[in-house]
Amino acid sequence: MTRQNMNKLMIGMVSLVATIVVIPIVLVIIYVVYNGIGAINWEFLTAAPRNGMREGGIMPALLGTVFLTFGTAIVSFPLAIAAAIYLAEYAGDNMLTRWVRLAIVNLAGIPSIVYGLFGLGAFVLFWNLGTSIIAGSLTLGVLTLPVVISTAEEAILSVPQSFRTVSLSLGASRWQTIRHQVLPHAMPGIITGIILGLGRAAGETAPILFTVAAFYLPELPKSIFDQTMALPYHLYVISTQVPDMPLSNQYGTALVLLMIVFSMTLVATVIRTNMRRRREW
Amino acid sequence: MSKAVASQISIQDVTYTYADGNDALKHISLDIRSNELFVLFGPARSGKSTLLRLLNRLSDLTEGAQRQGAIYIDGEDIFARGVDVHDLRRRISMVFAIPTPLPGSIRENITYGLRMAGMKETVLLEERVKQSLKQAALWDEVKDRLDSSAFALSGGQKQRLCLARSLALEPEVILLDNPTSGLDPLSTATVEESLQELKQSYTIIMVPHSTQQAARVADRAAFLLDGELVEVGASEQMFMNPKDKRTEDYITGRFG
Numbered sequence: 001m002t003r004q005n006m007n008k009l010m011i012g013m014v015s016l017v018a019t020i021v022v023i024p025i026v027l028v029i030i031y032v033v034y035n036g037i038g039a040i041n042w043e044f045l046t047a048a049p050r051n052g053m054r055e056g057g058i059m060p061a062l063l064g065t066v067f068l069t070f071g072t073a074i075v076s077f078p079l080a081i082a083a084a085i086y087l088a089e090y091a092g093d094n095m096l097t098r099w100v101r102l103a104i105v106n107l108a109g110i111p112s113i114v115y116g117l118f119g120l121g122a123f124v125l126f127w128n129l130g131t132s133i134i135a136g137s138l139t140l141g142v143l144t145l146p147v148v149i150s151t152a153e154e155a156i157l158s159v160p161q162s163f164r165t166v167s168l169s170l171g172a173s174r175w176q177t178i179r180h181q182v183l184p185h186a187m188p189g190i191i192t193g194i195i196l197g198l199g200r201a202a203g204e205t206a207p208i209l210f211t212v213a214a215f216y217l218p219e220l221p222k223s224i225f226d227q228t229m230a231l232p233y234h235l236y237v238i239s240t241q242v243p244d245m246p247l248s249n250q251y252g253t254a255l256v257l258l259m260i261v262f263s264m265t266l267v268a269t270v271i272r273t274n275m276r277r278r279r280e281w
Numbered sequence: 282m283s284k285a286v287a288s289q290i291s292i293q294d295v296t297y298t299y300a301d302g303n304d305a306l307k308h309i310s311l312d313i314r315s316n317e318l319f320v321l322f323g324p325a326r327s328g329k330s331t332l333l334r335l336l337n338r339l340s341d342l343t344e345g346a347q348r349q350g351a352i353y354i355d356g357e358d359i360f361a362r363g364v365d366v367h368d369l370r371r372r373i374s375m376v377f378a379i380p381t382p383l384p385g386s387i388r389e390n391i392t393y394g395l396r397m398a399g400m401k402e403t404v405l406l407e408e409r410v411k412q413s414l415k416q417a418a419l420w421d422e423v424k425d426r427l428d429s430s431a432f433a434l435s436g437g438q439k440q441r442l443c444l445a446r447s448l449a450l451e452p453e454v455i456l457l458d459n460p461t462s463g464l465d466p467l468s469t470a471t472v473e474e475s476l477q478e479l480k481q482s483y484t485i486i487m488v489p490h491s492t493q494q495a496a497r498v499a500d501r502a503a504f505l506l507d508g509e510l511v512e513v514g515a516s517e518q519m520f521m522n523p524k525d526k527r528t529e530d531y532i533t534g535r536f537g
Contacts, residue, residue, distance in 0.1 A: 092344070166381045166443075169339055170394035171371035171450065180397070181383060280384050280432040 032254050039252025048218035053234075053242055058253055060218055064133075064228035065202055065260065067221065068212065071137025072201045076144045077194055081183075083145070084152035084190070089178055108146035113206040115143045120210040134224045136212025143207050144197035151196065155189025156182055188275035195268040199261045205232040215241075231257045287484040288372070288453040289315045290336065291353040297331055297508075300345025305331040307508045309350070314501075318476060318485045320516075322495045323505035324531065329488040332505070333456045336486065337373040338366050354454070371398060374447035378459040380439035382431035387423055390431045390442060394450045409449045417445035418475045437468025444472070448479075455479065457487040461494065473498055492532055496520040504528045 001009075047057035083100075091097040119139025129135040159182050167177040183190075205213075213233035221228040235253045238245050290313040297306040306328045313319045321329040334340045335352060338359060352359050359369055371394060383390055391410045392400075400406060410427065414420040419441040423434070431442055440460055447455060457476075461469040469490070476485060476498055489495040495502055499516040504525070512525045523529045530536055 162377075162379070162381045163383055165339065165342070166377070166383060167393070167397075168342065169337065169370055169375045169377075170397065170446065171367045172394070172397040173367055176397050180393075185384060280430055 029258070032251055032258055035248065036251030036253075036255035039246075039248040040255065044252055045256070049216070053216060053238055054245055054249070058231065058234060058256065060220060061229040061231045061234035061253075062256060063220060064213075065231040065257075067133055067228060068136050068140060068208065068230055069198050069202050071133055071224070072140040072144060073194060073198055075137050075141025076148055076197060076201075079141070080145055080148035080152050080194070080197075081190060083149045084156055085178060085183075087149070088153045088156035089174070089182070104146050104149055107142075108150075111206075112143060112204050113209075115139055115207040116209050116211060118142070119207060124211055130225065131210070131212055131214075131227050132225045133212055133221060133228055136208045136228075136230075137224075139207045139211045140201040140204065143204065144194075144201050147200065148190075148193045148197040151193025152186070152190040155186040155193065158189065159185045185279075188271055192268045192272045192275075195264050195271070199264040199268070202264065203232055203257060203261050205236050208233055231260070287315045287482065288355045289313060289484065290454065290486075291356075292332075293351045293353070295332075295335065295348065295350035295352065297328075297335065297340070297349075298347040299343070304508050305346075306335075309505075309508075309510050311503060311510060311513060313484060313486060315484050316480055316482075317500040318480045318487065318498055320495045320499035320502040321486065321488050321505060322492060322502060323511075324536070326507075327505040328508040329505055330458050331508075333375070333458050333486065333488060336454070336456055337370045337375055339370070339375065341366065367398075371450045372452050373454040373456060374450050374452035375456040375458065376440070376443050376447050376460045378462045380436060380443055380463065382434070382439050382442055385431060386428045387431050387434070387442060388427040391446050391449045394446065398450075409451075413445040413449040414442075416448050416475070416479065417441040418471055419445055435468075437464045437471065440464060440468070440472065441475075444475070452483065454484045454486065457485065459488050459490055461490045469494075492520075492534075504531065506531070 044057040045062065046059050048060050049058065050056035083104075087097070087100065091100070116139065119135060119142070123129050123135040123138045124131055127135075129138075163181045163185070164177050167181045168174070172180070201207075208230050212227060213230045214227040215237060217227060217229050231253065235250065235257060238253065239250050290311075292309055292311040292313075295306055295309045296304060298304050309328075309332065321332060323329055331340070334343075335348070336354075336359075340346065340348070348360070354369075354373065358364070374394075383393060385393075388410055391413055392406045395406060395409060411420065411424075414423065419438060422438060423442075431439065434442060440463070444455075444457075444460065461472050464472065473494070476487070479485060480500075487498070489498065496516065499519075501513065501515050502519045503513045504511045504519070504523075504527075506527055512519065512523060512528045514524070518524075519528070520532060523532060
């Protein structure tokens, strides 16, 4: 075989494999939309479930997931930014830093059910927060930390070194330099990371299982110390725990959850694209 | 305006070693007088920039490097305990080889150092903007668009903006690390002209773009080679009649 033909063959093969990667996700979306779109109407989105969850809507679960996502953001954002600033700007190559990095890598690999058990032990029982939105948000916050810290650190490191040098040479302190020259330019990247992390948190079931999620709770929570329903857990419940559950209802719930996660990813992508276009350097 | 008599600098037996064990500077001793335009020249990696970065302690950012010897500015040891390094960098301001505007408007660039130092009065800031842009010979070109992006300026304008940004701090010493490296001959001439103006108020230490430029602008000059100070002298003597064979070889283009 000539070199040119070999080249064409290899390009063809990697393109094919790359396309294959797209197929499962497209199929999943088509399948869920096809089966679920019929269930979606105004009542489905705004009513509480009735008749052992076989009728009515998903409103408490939907709002619960929104609350939890906000809670997760509030927990994760300051911690992740602080950690990323430390790692990118202050940390030298020493024992402590290496341990911190090792911890982050390992956190990313921990199964989500273990986060759930950790949240139960640490937040629900030890901190005595009970099964509550705050306990769930803390658990999901910890879950999102590795991905958010990594993206935030990357965003901070992508700010040109010369901005720092110039700022320092003009008499700014290290913190002023970070505050005025690094963070503003890294912020879109950091926010992208947060949203991606939240997208993952919104879809997780295991971490909220013991920390916040209610099996059936048609009223909305009154404070952050109350339990709430949440979409992923609700989906799990109606798929496995409720006999004679109408299928369209299950797929409708799955579709709403998918839409939430996808729209968050979409927002993240739009922010990133915008940032790249508006960047001056 | 700054005071008419600017700072004098005394470098005493400075040796600077990078983390990899290489000596970037070896036993440098040098006195720089007030209000002179002092040029540090020599081939690449001879230690010129390293010496500049020591003078405002940007060298602090280089991890693992070791320094011996002392540097005094108007008799004050800049490495002494308790020296406010941020204040030092405002007094000894630096312009880099590559024009380095910060993201933001022209005005924001000029006022950055002042704002970080805590200056808030708009009137005062405006005054400094105007004054420093005039000193850097950029005022007429940008006075109508102070709020437009600094990145929209041409290369030569950017570099004069960086100069103005340093001047806005009303420093005592200006360090210029090859400030005309990316500039066309016309812009270079503009910058060189403003230097003659500026040394009335400041002490200027400059790493030149070329030996020719060194000869054009310098009052006095020092020739550095492999981190060693080979020769110091007045410009006419250095470039017309150097004492050291190595200086002569470099100036006449036999190496470098």
